[in-house]
Amino acid sequence: MQHLASGEHRVRDLVEHMGLAQSTVSKHVGFLVECGLATMRPEGRSTWYSLAQSELLRTLIAAAERLLDATGTQALLCTHLRLPHTHHATDTDKK
Secondary structure (H helix, E strand, O other): OHHHHOOOEOHHHHHHHHOOOHHHHHHHHHHHHHOOOEEEEEEOOEEEEEEOOHHHHHHHHHHHHHHHHHOOOOOOOOHHHOOOOOOOOOOOOOO
16 A cells, blocks of 8 residues: 555556566456455556555555654654645557
8 A cells, every 4th residue: 555655657667566476466456446445547557556544544644653752652653645746647658
């Protein structure tokens, strides 16, 4: 979910980021879509996945940080969620 929080990704992008088997990543992304936590957008022969409610995830992370701070534990969780980027397909990506 952390990688999807930074923008759209294809399964193959997630495989490269996480170093997991394609079948494992596909299965997990499928569960996220099935549960409504992620959405899919077909583009040519590729399918792009993103979080369905990324703003709510940012709110949840911020609340967790406040709770940890209140208990005396300072932590910055998922800092990449503060300024998410959008992945734009290149000509190479579309092949």
